[in-house]
Amino acid sequence: MNAVEIRNLTKIIRGKVILNDINLELExxxxxxxxxxxxxxxxxxxxxxxxLIKPTSGEVVVFGKRIGIDVSFPDSLGLxxxxxxxxxxxxGFQNLKFLASIKNIINDNEIxxxxxxxxxxxxxxxxxxxxxxxxxxxxxxxQAIMERPQLIVLDEPTNSLDEEGVSLVRKILLEEKERGATxxxxxxxxxxxxxxxxxxxxxxxxxxxxxxxxx
Ligand SMILES: Nc1ncnc2c1ncn2[C@@H]1O[C@H](COP(=O)(O)OP(=O)(O)OP(=O)(O)O)[C@@H](O)[C@H]1O
Numbered sequence: 116m117n118a119v120e121i122r123n124l125t126k127i128i129r130g131k132v133i134l135n136d137i138n139l140e141l142e143x144x145x146x147x148x149x150x151x152x153x154x155x156x157x158x159x160x161x162x163x164x165x166x167l168i169k170p171t172s173g174e175v176v177v178f179g180k181r182i183g184i185d186v187s188f189p190d191s192l193g194l195x196x197x198x199x200x201x202x203x204x205x206x207g208f209q210n211l212k213f214l215a216s217i218k219n220i221i222n223d224n225e226i227x228x229x230x231x232x233x234x235x236x237x238x239x240x241x242x243x244x245x246x247x248x249x250x251x252x253x254x255x256x257x258q259a260i261m262e263r264p265q266l267i268v269l270d271e272p273t274n275s276l277d278e279e280g281v282s283l284v285r286k287i288l289l290e291e292k293e294r295g296a297t298x299x300x301x302x303x304x305x306x307x308x309x310x311x312x313x314x315x316x317x318x319x320x321x322x323x324x325x326x327x328x329x330x
Contacts, residue, residue: 116179118143118266118297119164123173126159126321133159135321136173141314143265146288146298148312150305155318157301161196161268164299165189177266193259193267193296199251203244207254208237214258221262229261230254234283248275256284260291267291267298273307285311 119141126134134156141147149157162168164175166188175182177189201210211226227237233253246254252275259267272288273281288298288311301318302308308315314328 120176125172127171145313148308148315149301151318156321191265193264196270199255229257233257270301
């Protein structure tokens with residue numbers, strides 16, 4: 116079974132075509148990179164895959180389930196799209212513990228391990244609002260991977276990270292792929308796409324073109 120199948124996906128907002136008849140089949144256990152200029156539709160495509168917007172026409176199927184019909188959101192999803200909804204007054208651990216309580220499939224030790232894995236301290240008592248941008252990004256990565264989701268969707272995963280953070284996150288994503296996760300990345304950083312991705316897609320004016328693949 117494919118991880119993601121997109122059939123004739125179109126999104127029109129106030130008369131403007133944002134996603135234009137997209138068809139894609141993404142197999143499991145690969146990393147897919149999406150690049151393209153600002154406003155080309157990468158985030159909107161990811162939103163549609165995650166069930167955060169309703170297509171004007173067409174459908175998105177994730178692990179055999181139609182999004183918005185069989186399920187509202189993909190069952191097993193780790194996600195970073197724009198601002199991750201974390202609470203400024205809580206510590207990193209408290210934030211992730213709250214998010215983990217929604218599904219209740221991982222315990223405190225697993226949450227702590229995810230925080231350590233991104234190079235943060237699970238015992239850090241500072242509230243999230245005092246974190247630097249890079250620390251916030253690391254925590255966002257930790258929340259996206261902590262439940263070992265089958266599908267990981269990341270908009271600009273290495274934003275704000277220092278050099279060590281960039282290498283660490285790349286290493287983590289390759290490990291997640293080894294575990295069997297399917298990973299979608301949108302990035303303006305050519306190296307992220309070149310070093311990580313098995314398949315590369317260019318997004319241009321709401322259309323998606325496969326430019327390289329099959330590594
Ligand atoms: N909430 C919205 N309402 C109307 N139009 C929107 C909305 N969000 C995005 N758009 C439009 O959809 C188009 C695609 O935007 P999208 O955010 O998907 O681009 P992107 O490729 O992710 O860009 P970037 O590289 O800047 O992140 C743009 O024309 C944008 O103006």
